[in-house]
Every structure is written in C-alpha cells, then in structure tokens.
Amino acid sequence: MVSLHPLLDNGITKGDPSFPGGVLYCQCATDPVAVTLTSNVAHNHACGCSRCWKPAGALFSIVGVVPRAHLSVTANEPKLRVVDPGATIRRHACAACGAHLFGRIEADHPFKGLDFVHVELGAGKGKEGWQEPQFAAFVSSIIEQGFDPASIGGVREKLREVGLETYDCLSPPLMDLIATYTAKKSGALK
Template identity: 55%
Template sequence: MTISLHPMLDSGVTPGTGDFAGGTLSCHCTDRTVTVTVDGDVAHNHACGCTKCWKPEGAAFAVVGVVPREKVAITRNGDKLAIVDESAAIQRHACTVCGVHLYGRIENKDHGFYGLDFVHAELFDKKGAAAPGFAAFVSSIIEGGVDPSETTPVRAQLKTLGLEPYDCLNPTLMDVLATQAYKLKQAA
C-alpha cells in the first residue's frame, strides 16, 4: 500500500524557481477568505509528520518552510484567525472556519527559531517556492494514524523523492537549536 505523503510530493518534488519573490497564502474558505502576504521565498522547506501541523485531507505529512516574521502580514479577514494551541512552541494561526493554518509564529525570544514564521508553501497563489529538502518527525505519522508497519516503506518513498527522513529536524536545524540552548546555558 502506498501512503499519500502530500499532494506536493505524491507525484514527485517540483524544484523551486530560485527567484521566488513570495506571494499570498489563502485559507480554503470561499466566503471571507483569510489571506496572508509573504514577502520572499521559504527556507528549510520540509515534509513534516508531526501531529500539530495542518495537513491536506488524506495526507500523512504537512509541507512547511520558514520566512522571517517581518516578511509576513495578514492582509484580509484576520479576524477569522485563532491560535490552535496557545501552549505550543509554535503558535499556529488557523482559520476558525475551514481550519487551514496560515502561519505559525514563535513568541519565545529564547527559542532558536525566534524571528521565523512557519508557512505552508502549497497555499501560495503562485508556483515557484523552494522545494522541500528533507522530511522531519517521520515516526510521528504513527501518532497521526499510519500503521507502524508502513513507516519503513514511507521512509523509502521519501528517499526516492530525495527527501532524507529524520525523526527530528535535519542536522542543520538541530544544530541551530543546540547552539541556542548552549548560549542560554552560558548566559545563566
């Protein structure tokens, strides 16, 4: 059985254009659509298997990248946004009607990713954003309902797409978090 990873991945990974200047993210509502403008391309775009990220119907993974928070602006119907879980490190802002996450923000200034917002590149109004480069939190798809016997084939499927599977973030991002933890420890 082949698991649907994500609509952006199931038919192969489409490379980004390398000059993507950003665009508008939109929720799925047809009435009073929430829009968020992103000025620039995403970085560290990846497939995420965690159970907190929004996923399209039937997908085992989300596809999430980051942008500097100052490059993100709510442009329409922001009154429909609410934080999904205020106790989470990433404050995911979702449409209260359709449930689509428009952006996630880290408010903790001591967090290694403070200053970055998490966005779903598939929601852009145009194509060309940076392609996913790895898969994170792959084992978490079990918590999302995927049978544990499917994780080995899923990891193989991800590798076929050129997405190295990790059960955390990729080494570069884990180094960022560890460096911040070290700095905080030294400052204490």
C-alpha cells in the same frame, strides 16, 4: 500506499531561488484570510508531526519558514485563531475552514523570528516558484497518529524516491519504537 502529500506523490517540482514571495489564502470560498509573504521560504520540508496542518488524507504537511518581518496578514485577520496558545509554535488558523496560515514562536527559542507557513496555500501564476521541499522531518511521528509501524519503512523509501532524506532525533528504528510505545499508550494504536 497512502498519500504522503499531494506535492510529493508525483515527484517534487523544483522552485525558483529568486522567487519574491506571494499570497497564501485559507480554504474559505468567500472572504478568505490572506497572508502576504515578501520573500521565498527556507527549510521547506515534509513534516510528520501531529500539530502541523495537512491536506485531507495526507501523512505529511509541507512547511517552510520565512522571517517574521516578511509576513503580514492582509485580509480577514479577525478570522484567525491560535490553535493552541500554550504550544511553542502558535499556529494561526482560520476559524472557519481550519487551514493554518502561519505559526509563530513568541517564547525564547532558537527559531524565534521565523514564521512557519504552508506555501501550498498560495494561489495564481507563480505558485510553483516557492522553494521545493528539502527534507522530511518527524517521520516516526506519523506512527503516534495511528500509522502502522510495520509500514514505516515503505514511507521512508517513498520519501527518498522523491528526493527527500528522512530525519528523526535518534536512528529511525529507535524512533519507531518510541513512537509505537507512545501510540499504544495513548490508544492511537492497539
């Protein structure tokens, strides 16, 4: 089986509910972008959508939210670029390494005021304190990216084995059919 995500493949490490936050860094060896969070995240989850940043080889990203007031760019902000200015979530990524440091919603939206972050980009002692993933979202979306629809049941099973419930807008079999249709139409699946 392929990697769900390095933070999931060997089980989930429980976070600390009183974790005060920390610093996230892009993956540049020199002059990394730094983003400081002054609180823990909420709603941390595995996300299968095609827009979230994922480590190489992983099917899912791990993304949580933090109130906008608790996030600040504290080093090398000029390196940040918005990946897709027309997207609802404007993902701010390092132009050099491509890592997404945060996603911000500017439009009128239920999640406006929350920034989306990848706490795995944290460093140093205490990195394990971030809230652990709570659920898996957009599981069917990995099919739209070329994942074999016949194997999606195994992915859901593995997610449940590590303790994550899987979610989609409709029942999983219906979402798989919709995603398979979309993937075939786009050419991601033959």
